[in-house]
Amino acid sequence: MTTAIPAEAARPARTPRPTTTPPRRRPRRHRPSAWAYAAPALLVYTGFLVYPALQSVYLSLTSWDGITPDKEFVGLDNYRHLADDPVIGTAVRNNLLWTLVTILLPMLLGLALALALNSRLVRGRSFLRTVFYAPAVLPLVSVATIWGWLYNPTDGAINEALTTLGLEALTHAWLGDDSTALWATMVPAVWVRTGFPLLLYLAALQGIPRELHESAAMDGANAWQRFRHVTLPGLRPTNHIVLALSLIESFKVFDLIYALTYGGPGRSTQVLGTWMYFNVFQYYQSGYGAAIAVVITLVAVFVGIPYVLSQTKD
Amino acid sequence: MAATIPASRTVRTVGASVALGLLGLVWFAPLLVLVTTALRTGADLASSGTISWPGSWTLDNFADAWKIGDFSTTYRNSLLIAVVKVPLGVAVSALLAYALAKLDLRFRRSVMFFVFLGLTVPLYIAIVPLFTMLRSVYLTDTLAGLLPAYLAFGIPFTTLVLHQFFRRVPDELIEAARIDGAGDFRIFWQFMLPLALPALVTVAILDTVATWNELLIALIMLSSPENSTLPLGMLNFSGAFSTNHTGLSAGILIAVVPILVLYALLQRWIVGGLTAGAVKG
Numbered sequence: 001m002t003t004a005i006p007a008e009a010a011r012p013a014r015t016p017r018p019t020t021t022p023p024r025r026r027p028r029r030h031r032p033s034a035w036a037y038a039a040p041a042l043l044v045y046t047g048f049l050v051y052p053a054l055q056s057v058y059l060s061l062t063s064w065d066g067i068t069p070d071k072e073f074v075g076l077d078n079y080r081h082l083a084d085d086p087v088i089g090t091a092v093r094n095n096l097l098w099t100l101v102t103i104l105l106p107m108l109l110g111l112a113l114a115l116a117l118n119s120r121l122v123r124g125r126s127f128l129r130t131v132f133y134a135p136a137v138l139p140l141v142s143v144a145t146i147w148g149w150l151y152n153p154t155d156g157a158i159n160e161a162l163t164t165l166g167l168e169a170l171t172h173a174w175l176g177d178d179s180t181a182l183w184a185t186m187v188p189a190v191w192v193r194t195g196f197p198l199l200l201y202l203a204a205l206q207g208i209p210r211e212l213h214e215s216a217a218m219d220g221a222n223a224w225q226r227f228r229h230v231t232l233p234g235l236r237p238t239n240h241i242v243l244a245l246s247l248i249e250s251f252k253v254f255d256l257i258y259a260l261t262y263g264g265p266g267r268s269t270q271v272l273g274t275w276m277y278f279n280v281f282q283y284y285q286s287g288y289g290a291a292i293a294v295v296i297t298l299v300a301v302f303v304g305i306p307y308v309l310s311q312t313k314d
Numbered sequence: 315m316a317a318t319i320p321a322s323r324t325v326r327t328v329g330a331s332v333a334l335g336l337l338g339l340v341w342f343a344p345l346l347v348l349v350t351t352a353l354r355t356g357a358d359l360a361s362s363g364t365i366s367w368p369g370s371w372t373l374d375n376f377a378d379a380w381k382i383g384d385f386s387t388t389y390r391n392s393l394l395i396a397v398v399k400v401p402l403g404v405a406v407s408a409l410l411a412y413a414l415a416k417l418d419l420r421f422r423r424s425v426m427f428f429v430f431l432g433l434t435v436p437l438y439i440a441i442v443p444l445f446t447m448l449r450s451v452y453l454t455d456t457l458a459g460l461l462p463a464y465l466a467f468g469i470p471f472t473t474l475v476l477h478q479f480f481r482r483v484p485d486e487l488i489e490a491a492r493i494d495g496a497g498d499f500r501i502f503w504q505f506m507l508p509l510a511l512p513a514l515v516t517v518a519i520l521d522t523v524a525t526w527n528e529l530l531i532a533l534i535m536l537s538s539p540e541n542s543t544l545p546l547g548m549l550n551f552s553g554a555f556s557t558n559h560t561g562l563s564a565g566i567l568i569a570v571v572p573i574l575v576l577y578a579l580l581q582r583w584i585v586g587g588l589t590a591g592a593v594k595g
Contacts, residue, residue: 033498034417038425041410041469048466049432052443059442066442121330130581131338134345137577137584139527141545142570145552146344149562157347157364164365191344199585252436255529259549276438281534286442293438304434311474312426
């Protein structure tokens with residue numbers, strides 16, 4: 001409420017203090033008509049996001065196949081089944097690994113690039129920023145198609161480049177081998193995701209006053225000390241935002257896995273999102289799929305709450 | 315990195331610029347090989363490999379890809395959905411953001427929490443009920459059937475960003491307009507929207523990109539090729555062209571070049587919006 005206070009304080013200043021006008025009893029009057037403005041969005045949001053989400057919670061307690069009208073209530077059976085479904089183990093591990101890598105690498109790369117692009121030494125900074133952010137606007141399906149083609153084991157550009165460099169021993173069926181498939185799907189994710197932290201870090205770096213650096217330099221701080229004690233603290237809020245948004249985003253992974261490996265080879269690259277999709281739309285186990293969705297959502301919402309709270313503060 | 319010999323500023327400038335430029339080139343390389351591959355003949359690609367300068371040039375790949383990928387249909391559908399969804403989504407979100415920022419909405423904080431929590435909710439949780447809901451009104455496999463979910467999942471972010479901007483409009487301005495006899499809606503229409511124009515453009519662009527790229531809901535809702543959106547068409551297209559790399563490259567370029575051009579032209583707004591949506595810590 002910090003910003004609301006000066007605004008409120010400004011009002012009485014304009015209304016003359018003397019008794020000609022009665023002082024306002026309630027400085028913040030709730031307007032019932034405000035609901036008319038809020039209603040359209042709230043109705044759509046509640047009707048097509050909140051309500052279906054709650055319905056999924058109910059479905060997760062049934063053995064519904066997704067087709068027949070009858071939904072048998074089975075209590076927590078679907079959740080118990082999660083524990084003995086071997087694919088869930090793979091999917092959870094893959095989700096965690098994927099999340100870790102596709103958050104840390106883009107953050108580190110984004111920070112490094114932002115530091116470089118913030119330096120006055122580099123020419124063409126805005127052009128380079130455009131280049132590094134560009135993959136972020138591409139449809140993930142196209143990104144998957146591009147990388148699927150680059151990874152092609154027989155005539156893909158990656159193996160071709162390795163051969164040209166004399167590293168033929170390293171050529172590989174990147175997506176076809178279950179020891180490399182998951183890692184191979186992370187590369188395009190890093191390619192796509194680096195732009196976002198880059199932009200935010202760049203904005204944050206530009207927000208750190210030059211005088212801070214200059215006075216630190218005058219106090220005899222070297223480049224590393226200035227980075228450590230001026231730059232890094234200035235980036236802390238950005239770290240939190242980037243981390244929160246990337247965490248939410250990474251955990252939802254679907255498009256890249258679906259389009260690049262379809263969860264394969266075997267089931268080695270299944271993540272919770274794709275496994276939920278397969279259960280609902282391939283194996284007609286909607287109830288079980290809903291249980292997977294509930295778990296993904298609980299984790300995502302739980303992780304996201306601090307960010308959401310920070311955004312509701314004034 | 316400072317050299318022992320005090321390097322002149324020019325040398326360091328050139329060095330740093332070249333190093334980053336090379337990195338940028340590597341970063342962009344996937345898109346560059348896509349261009350050279352799309353512009354050469356299949357025979358030329360087979361004989362010289364992907365990483366080589368084309369020996370012969372052709373535009374035929376684009377014609378093939380356009381026809382077989384049925385891009386006229388998928389482009390039309392994606393455009394149609396974006397043209398309806400984005401203005402509608404921005405409009406309802408702007409009204410909500412206005413109520414939250416300036417109309418002293420009751421339970422304001424709770425409403426904000428409720429709506430912004432939607433940012434964290436994955437699509438997965440809603441798709442099955444959404445599908446059955448729309449099937450019961452015969453809206454599956456129609457473009458209109460995508461709208462409810464697209465709108466609902468777009469509202470949290472758009473409202474968040476617009477709320478940030480609306481808050482910054484000084485209350486004095488609104489009070490003054492009110493004293494002049496302007497009602498809530500006139501204030502919204504004549505003051506808030508024009509003042510927030512940069513924010514409106516930004517959220518509209520970001521929303522367009524998100525709508526344009528959406529796969530999961532389209533994959534579930536749509537089944538006929540004539541209703542396919544661009545990402546869905548791409549999925550089928552990449553299967554059909556899995557052995558024809560020149561055609562595949564041309565198809566990918568058809569799908570991504572317009573959005574890249576749009577991005578290059580409008581990036582100022584995108585950058586502004588992303589940083590505005592994330593400034594508070």
